[in-house]
Amino acid sequence: MAYEELESKINQKNIAIRYNVKLEGPAIKPEEHPEVIEILPDEEPFKSIALAILYEKKDETLDLVTKALDDKVSPLDIINKGLMAGINAVSALYTKGIYFLPDLMLSGDAMMEAVKECEKVLGHKSETKGTVVSFVAEGDPHDIGKNLILMFLRAGGYEAIDLGRDVPASKVVEAVKKYHPVFLTGTALMTTTMTAFPKVVDALKAEGLEVPAIGCGGGAVRKDYVESMDMTVYGVEAYHTPKLADAIVKDHEDWRDLRKNYSDVVGEFVPEYS
Numbered sequence: 651m652a653y654e655e656l657e658s659k660i661n662q663k664n665i666a667i668r669y670n671v672k673l674e675g676p677a678i679k680p681e682e683h684p685e686v687i688e689i690l691p692d693e694e695p696f697k698s699i700a701l702a703i704l705y706e707k708k709d710e711t712l713d714l715v716t717k718a719l720d721d722k723v724s725p726l727d728i729i730n731k732g733l734m735a736g737i738n739a740v741s742a743l744y745t746k747g748i749y750f751l752p753d754l755m756l757s758g759d760a761m762m763e764a765v766k767e768c769e770k771v772l773g774h775k776s777e778t779k780g781t782v783v784s785f786v787a788e789g790d791p792h793d794i795g796k797n798l799i800l801m802f803l804r805a806g807g808y809e810a811i812d813l814g815r816d817v818p819a820s821k822v823v824e825a826v827k828k829y830h831p832v833f834l835t836g837t838a839l840m841t842t843t844m845t846a847f848p849k850v851v852d853a854l855k856a857e858g859l860e861v862p863a864i865g866c867g868g869g870a871v872r873k874d875y876v877e878s879m880d881m882t883v884y885g886v887e888a889y890h891t892p893k894l895a896d897a898i899v900k901d902h903e904d905w906r907d908l909r910k911n912y913s914d915v916v917g918e919f920v921p922e923y924s
């Protein structure tokens with residue numbers, strides 16, 4: 651009997667039970683996963699942009715983002731509603747063991763390239779309101795959030811010094827001595843690297859240095875953890891950064907004020923601060 655003929659007579663379920671194989675149901679597309687459905691936007695062009703990130707297609711992401719920018723869609727919306735939704739969907743599938751590290755790398759790379767296109771439109775303001783220093787915690791390679799922060803700061807009229815990723819506390823101290831920043835931002839995405847924040851605070855104190863505030867954020871970080879130290883304020887969205895810096899420069903607010911006034915300063919309801 652030909653295999654095709656035999657296959658149609660086989661009850662797959664019985665074979666699976668015989669070999670103790672768990673039946674998982676039919677294969678579904680990434681965008682059909684219940685958690686991804688919750689994350690993906692319905693509105694275009696954000697939906698297509700998020701899907702291009704989910705499918706790790708750099709060229710398609712770039713084409714869609716360039717077209718959206720040509721159509722005068724706000725770069726902020728492209729980042730927050732499209733690119734971020736895509737990377738959050740990738741993250742959901744990675745957490746479930748459906749996507750793997752190479753998927754994170756490809757989607758992360760597509761997102762970074764697309765952010766560069768948005769940066770071209772947001773541009774750099776010529777006047778400088780002050781200097782801000784940004785770093786990614788020691789041991790942490792995740793720099794997409796930090797790069798967004800740099801972009802928003804430069805577009806908002808700040809000189810933004812990029813210390814890069816995997817930055818030891820000693821380098822942050824050196825930069826504070828050299829640049830006297832009005833604001834310092836730190837990003838950590840791993841539970842193992844967020845402990846860099848208290849190290850930075852202690853290293854600054856040990857040298858008798860102070861900054862008006864250290865904005866600490868990143869996927870792994872929670873507000874109560876950040877508020878367990880001095881000098882820090884929990885940062886929620888990268889685009890909040892220039893508004894926090896403005897409050898420091900214009901209204902002379904410091905970390906204590908920012909913790910109290912965060913929602914007012916960024917001009918929107920922020921659930922973490924309600």
Ligand code: B12
Pocket residue numbers: 737738740741744745751754755757758759789790791792793794795796798799835836837838839840841842865866867868869870884885886887888889890891
């Ligand atoms: C892309 C990605 C990668 C890419 C990073 C590429 C790059 N250049 O950054 C690559 C492939 C390199 C990578 C590697 C790894 N990753 Co990874 N990665 C991710 C992923 C999917 C997205 C991260 C991201 O860019 N998010 C988007 C950016 C914009 O978010 P963000 O930085 O948090 O910033 C936002 C806010 O936090 C805020 N913000 C941040 N800082 C600040 C500061 C201020 C002042 C303000 C106002 C706001 C603010 O602004 C942004 C929003 O607007 C996350 C999943 C997740 N849920 O985060 C996992 C994730 C972070 N990775 C994880 C892991 C485990 C790893 C690896 C260790 C995997 C491995 N087994 O090897 C390696 C690291 C290896 C190493 N060298 O140590 C885990 C961390 C788990 C944990 N809790 O510790 C996560 C959470 C995935 C998971 N669910 O398990 N990863």
